Amino acid sequence: MDLLSLKALPKAVQIKLLQELGYDIEGVYVFDKEKKAIHTDRYTKEKVRLDNMLIFPGSAIILDNNPLSIASYMEEYGGSI
Amino acid sequence: MSEADKIMENIAKGATKAVIETAEDQIPTLIQRLVQKLMDKDIAFIQDPKDIESVKEKKKLPEYKTFCKYISDPDLKIQFQMGLQLRELYKNGEYKKQDKLMDKIYHKYKAPGLHVAKFVCDGIFTKFYGNILEKSKTEEQLNFEINNFFKNIEAHTAFVQSKDSVITKTKEITTKILAHSPPIFIISCIIMAKKATQIKDKVMKSISDYTYEKYESEFKDREIFLILHK
Numbered sequence A: 001m002d003l004l005s006l007k008a009l010p011k012a013v014q015i016k017l018l019q020e021l022g023y024d025i026e027g028v029y030v031f032d033k034e035k036k037a038i039h040t041d042r043y044t045k046e047k048v049r050l051d052n053m054l055i056f057p058g059s060a061i062i063l064d065n066n067p068l069s070i071a072s073y074m075e076e077y078g079g080s081i
Numbered sequence B: 001m002s003e004a005d006k007i008m009e010n011i012a013k014g015a016t017k018a019v020i021e022t023a024e025d026q027i028p029t030l031i032q033r034l035v036q037k038l039m040d041k042d043i044a045f046i047q048d049p050k051d052i053e054s055v056k057e058k059k060k061l062p063e064y065k066t067f068c069k070y071i072s073d074p075d076l077k078i079q080f081q082m083g084l085q086l087r088e089l090y091k092n093g094e095y096k097k098q099d100k101l102m103d104k105i106y107h108k109y110k111a112p113g114l115h116v117a118k119f120v121c122d123g124i125f126t127k128f129y130g131n132i133l134e135k136s137k138t139e140e141q142l143n144f145e146i147n148n149f150f151k152n153i154e155a156h157t158a159f160v161q162s163k164d165s166v167i168t169k170t171k172e173i174t175t176k177i178l179a180h181s182p183p184i185f186i187i188s189c190i191i192m193a194k195k196a197t198q199i200k201d202k203v204m205k206s207i208s209d210y211t212y213e214k215y216e217s218e219f220k221d222r223e224i225f226l227i228l229h230k
Helices: A011-020 A067-077 B003-012 B024-039 B049-060 B062-070 B074-091 B095-121 B124-135 B139-151 B166-180 B196-206
Strands: A002-005 A023-026 A029-032 A053-056 A061-064 B043-046 B157-160 B184-190 B210-215 B222-229
Touching: A002 B049, A011 A023, A011 B024, A053 A067, A061 A067, A067 B049, A067 B074, A067 B095, B024 B043, B043 B049, B049 B062, B049 B074, B062 B074, B062 B124, B062 B139, B074 B095, B095 B124, B095 B157, B095 B184, B124 B139, B124 B184, B124 B222, B157 B166, B157 B196, B166 B184, B166 B196, B184 B196, B196 B210, B196 B222
Parallel strands: A002 B043, B157 B184
Antiparallel strands: A023 A029, A053 A061, A053 B043, B184 B222, B210 B222
């Protein structure tokens, strides 16, 4: 699997990528268009900031970049990063 | 080969510069390709490869692999990994990051989860494992003791804070030991509180059939005693 650093993507491209996945931004946060709410990390329940997000495969899982969320994802999806 | 194809090829080679320099008219195609790769599980978008590597490295450690021989609970496995992460942050002097991670662990797993992580962070697992290994007569007993310890961490450990009263903590620890007769009980105290020895001495006077060992952690901010069943 390729790992692409979001730092390599201009902010405008990051936003377009999010929009393609059904999200948007609200201020500094990722916004879930379907739930009409700021998107929260599925493991820590914290609001996900655009400048600290991760997008992992598996129905495009958007997480906060921290060891607990990364380890939880690997545990749930069998360490497939 | 189209411009977008070249960019995707460069991404596969790790050449992220290509993405930054993508021409405006190629962006919609590029995004479609990236989304397709994501759906095909061929790409993950990260911040820094080091963040992913750091988590992966912990899973390769013999300490973690030993733990996994006995523990299958995914939450306990994550808590153990977080203990290893906390230890690394402490060693690197990244105390703010360590505090932030402890907050996240507490928020998700409450006190028991944080105590599993702190237990691992303090480096007590190898000492605990050696002791349980020595005492267990069968593989089944060894398995039971390790699972029982981690699944009921609150009955087997006391993490003493500066604000805690010696009398209250002593009572709490004595009650736990008398109620559960654990093979090992851990008292871990912030060294600045200077309470661990007092608490240990008072506990030892209230229980029988137990001895103790001071655990010399490489982390000098905690004083740790193992209360061991004879």
